[in-house]
Amino acid sequence: MNAIVKVENVGMAFETKKGSFVALKDVNLQIRTGEVVSLIGHSGCGKSTLLNLIAGLTLPTSGVMLCNGREIAGPGPERAVVFQNHSLLPWLNCFENVYLAVERVFSAKEGKEALRARTHAALEMVHMGHAAQKLPHEISGGMKQRIGIARAFAMEPKILLMDEPFGALDALTRAALQDELIGVMAKTGATVVMVTHDVDEAVLLSDRVVMMTNGPAATIGEILDVKLAKPRDRLQLAHDPHFAECRAAILEFLYQKQMKKAA
Amino acid sequence: MTTATLTSGLMAVRPEADATPVKETDMAATSAATPALVSTPDNSVSFGEHFSNFIRAVLPPLIGFALVIGLWALVAMKSADFPSPAKTLDAAVVLFSDPFYQNGPNDQGIGWNILSSLKRVAIGFGFAALVGIPMGFIIGRFAFMNSMLEPIISILRPVSPLAWLPIGLMVFKAADPASTWTIFICSIWPMILNTAQGVQRVPQDYLNVARVLNLSEFRIITKILFPSVLPYMLTGIRLSIGTAWLVIVAAEMLTGGVGIGFWVWDEWNNLKVEHILIAIFVIGIVGLLLEYLLLLIARRFSYGTN
Numbered sequence A: 001m002n003a004i005v006k007v008e009n010v011g012m013a014f015e016t017k018k019g020s021f022v023a024l025k026d027v028n029l030q031i032r033t034g035e036v037v038s039l040i041g042h043s044g045c046g047k048s049t050l051l052n053l054i055a056g057l058t059l060p061t062s063g064v065m066l067c068n069g070r071e072i073a074g075p076g077p078e079r080a081v082v083f084q085n086h087s088l089l090p091w092l093n094c095f096e097n098v099y100l101a102v103e104r105v106f107s108a109k110e111g112k113e114a115l116r117a118r119t120h121a122a123l124e125m126v127h128m129g130h131a132a133q134k135l136p137h138e139i140s141g142g143m144k145q146r147i148g149i150a151r152a153f154a155m156e157p158k159i160l161l162m163d164e165p166f167g168a169l170d171a172l173t174r175a176a177l178q179d180e181l182i183g184v185m186a187k188t189g190a191t192v193v194m195v196t197h198d199v200d201e202a203v204l205l206s207d208r209v210v211m212m213t214n215g216p217a218a219t220i221g222e223i224l225d226v227k228l229a230k231p232r233d234r235l236q237l238a239h240d241p242h243f244a245e246c247r248a249a250i251l252e253f254l255y256q257k258q259m260k261k262a263a
Numbered sequence B: 001m002t003t004a005t006l007t008s009g010l011m012a013v014r015p016e017a018d019a020t021p022v023k024e025t026d027m028a029a030t031s032a033a034t035p036a037l038v039s040t041p042d043n044s045v046s047f048g049e050h051f052s053n054f055i056r057a058v059l060p061p062l063i064g065f066a067l068v069i070g071l072w073a074l075v076a077m078k079s080a081d082f083p084s085p086a087k088t089l090d091a092a093v094v095l096f097s098d099p100f101y102q103n104g105p106n107d108q109g110i111g112w113n114i115l116s117s118l119k120r121v122a123i124g125f126g127f128a129a130l131v132g133i134p135m136g137f138i139i140g141r142f143a144f145m146n147s148m149l150e151p152i153i154s155i156l157r158p159v160s161p162l163a164w165l166p167i168g169l170m171v172f173k174a175a176d177p178a179s180t181w182t183i184f185i186c187s188i189w190p191m192i193l194n195t196a197q198g199v200q201r202v203p204q205d206y207l208n209v210a211r212v213l214n215l216s217e218f219r220i221i222t223k224i225l226f227p228s229v230l231p232y233m234l235t236g237i238r239l240s241i242g243t244a245w246l247v248i249v250a251a252e253m254l255t256g257g258v259g260i261g262f263w264v265w266d267e268w269n270n271l272k273v274e275h276i277l278i279a280i281f282v283i284g285i286v287g288l289l290l291e292y293l294l295l296l297i298a299r300r301f302s303y304g305t306n
C-alpha cells in the first residue's frame, strides 16, 4: 500500500499551568497518495492538533509520524498548509504573497519569468488574477481564503493540509469555494487532509471521512469510505442514496455516539 | 512591560493621536452624504450640516486660545515685568521679519537657532536609530540578550539625559557634540524597547507561514520580521523625537552656542521676556509639527490590519 503519511500510535500532551493535558492518544492513520481525507469531530477534540502534527508545526510527545517513509521533524514545503485565518502577510499584495512561496520552492531550478508565470497561473486557478496587485485588506474574506489556497497549491506540495479553510465564510461563498476546490483537486490530483465542522462538506469533498472522538485523549473513532464517483456535483448528490447514507453515518457518530454533554 | 504603559500614558496626554480616526469617520460621513445630495435637489441641508460640523471643529479651540490670551492680558496688566500679548506680537513681527540674520556667532536670527537645534536633534536621533533599532531586534529575538540587557536598561532609562551631559563634555571636549550626545541617550531607550517589543509580538501565524514555506533567515527578516515590527519601531521613533525636542532646549541652556535653548537663556539675560514667550510658542509648534510628521509616516505603514 502506498501510504504517503503514516501516523502510528501518536499521542500529544500539552504542558499547561495545571499540569499535562493529553489532547491526542493512540492515533493511527494512513493517508494514501492522491486521496482526500477529512477530519471531523466536535470542537476542541484535537483536529487542529492532528493537522499541525502532520504539518510538522508541532512534534508528537509519543509515537511516530512518517511522510514518504521519513520521520516528520518539522514543517516543509512538500506539506503546504492553508491556515484557518488565511495568514496572508498584510504588507504584501496578493501576487507577492503567492510569489514568496513559489520563489522558495522553485527558484533553484527556474528563472524569474517562470516563477512569475507560476504565480499568475496559481492566481488564475482560483479566479483571482484580477486582484493580483491588491493588498489583503482590500479584498473580501472569501477572496483572502482563495489566495491562501492559491499560495498552497502553487508550491505543488505532495500533501495539502487545510484547517477549516472555509470556516469563516457564509454559506454561498463556501459552496462556491468548495466547487472551485473540487475543480482544483481534480486538476492537480493532490493529496489533501482537511479539517472541517461541516458534515456536507466532508462528504462532498472527501474519499474518506475520519471521525474523531471527544477529548481529552481523543482518538480516531470511525473511518467512513465515501464511494461517490468524481467529479461530484452538489445538485445531483442531493438525490443520491449513498450520499444520504454517508451523511447519516457521520451525523449518527457525532450526535449519538459522541454526544457532547450540554455544557 | 514598561514600554506599554509608557506608550499608553503618552497617548492619554496627547489626544491628537486618538483624534485622527475621528476625522476619518467624519470624512466617511460626508462622502456617504454625497449620494443623498444627488437624490435631493435641496442641498441647503447638507451645506448647513457642513457648516455646523466646521463650527463644531473650530469653535472650541478658538475659545481656548481666546481664554488663554485674555488671561495673559490680565496678568500683564497687573505685573510690570510681564509683556502684554500686543507687545509680544509686535516683537514677534520684528523677529520673524528677518529670521536669518547673522551678527557674529552669538547674535543670530531665530531661524538659525531653530535650525541648529533641529540639526542636533537629527544627528543624535539618527545615531540612536542606528544603534537602538538593531539592538532592539537582538533583544527581541534572543531571550538571553533580553535577560542580560533588560536590567541595565531599566536602571538607565529613568535617568534624565541631562545627567549624561558632563560625560559628553568630558568625552567630546566640546559643547556641540555634548548636547547631541544627550539627544542620543534620551532617544535610544524608546527605540530599543519598542523595537524589542515589536519583535516579541510578531504574530505566531506569520512565523508559522515562514516555517511552512521554510523561508531563509534573510527572507524572514525582510518579509516578515521587519514589516511587522515597523509600526512598533515608528512608535518608538515618535516617542523619542518628543523627548528629544524636550531635552535639546535644556541641554542648550547648559552648553550655550547657537540653538533655541541657548537663545531662550540669552534673552533672559537680556531681560526680553516677550522673546521668551515667543520661543515657548515656537518650540511648541515645532514639536507639534515633528510629532505630526511622524504620525503621517506611521499611518503610511499601518497596512489597514486593524
Ligand SMILES: Nc1ncnc2c1ncn2[C@@H]1O[C@H](COP(=O)(O)OP(=O)(O)OP(=O)(O)O)[C@@H](O)[C@H]1O
Residues within 6 Å of the ligand: A014, A015, A016, A021, A023, A041, A042, A043, A044, A045, A046, A047, A048, A049, A050, A215
Ligand atoms: N498549545 C496548547 N496548549 C495547551 N492545550 C492545547 C494547546 N493546543 C490545543 N490545546 C488543547 O487541545 C485540545 C484540542 O485542541 P484543537 O485546537 O486541536 O481542537 P480542534 O478540534 O481543532 O477544535 P476546533 O474545532 O474548535 O478548532 C483542546 O482541548 C485545546 O484546549
Ligand SMILES: [Mg+2]
Residues within 6 Å of the ligand: A047, A048, A049, A163
Ligand atoms: Mg481547530
